[in-house]
Amino acid sequence: MxxxxxxxxxxxxxxxxxxxxxxxxxxxxxxxxxxxxxxxxxEPVADVTLPALRVRTVQYERELPHLKHVATMGLTYHLLQARRAGFDDVLFAGRDGLLREGSVWNVAFWDGERVVWPDAPVLAGITMQVLRIGLRKLGIPDEVRPLTSPAGMGAAAAVNSQWPAQPIAAIGETVFAGGDELVSRLRRAWDAVPWEPIS
Known part of the structure; x- marks a missing residue:
């Protein structure tokens, strides 16, 4: 049109x-x-339990990262390379060493007390924004802070418009054992925000 x-x-x-x-x-x-x-x-995305992802980190920065755009060749290339290497997906880190975002998702971490989002130039996806609203409604603390490594985090999850919370089993050599706890909090936050009609 x-x-x-x-x-x-x-x-x-x-x-x-x-x-x-x-x-x-x-x-x-x-x-x-x-x-x-x-x-x-x-068709609507099915509400199913998704398997935990094994992710590797690569250095890559999307052009105009704060905008959603169709310049996807770089992220698609790195996703395919990760899959050829035996991983499910890829998490990007910038030249400054800061963790950023996944191929088509934001990453959320659990530090044992709060949900943590990387503070770096990223697309703040709609699902991430909705989850943050839901977390506040439920009184679950979350914050944005610079992260150079997933080490020290208890859990990680990928969040996207196709899935509000998919557990991440490992990022590189960092293995997460508490993914269910984070995914449960994120799913509750997602359900806490009511749907709104678009017309």
């Missing part, structure tokens, strides 16, 4: 038609005649 003056809700209504429960992705690109908007609709 193309256009420059229509509200996003109009695009969503057109794409969804009579469907009320779905997964929707909206991509906005500059076009020759204004703004091009692509809306894709798929």
């Amino acid at each position: 193309s256009g420059s003056g229509a509200l996003p809700e109009g695009y969503l209504d057109h794409a969804l038609r009579d469907e009320r429960v779905a997964s929707v992705r909206v991509t906005i690109l500059p076009g020759a005649q204004g703004t091009d908007v692509m809306v894709s609709v798929s």
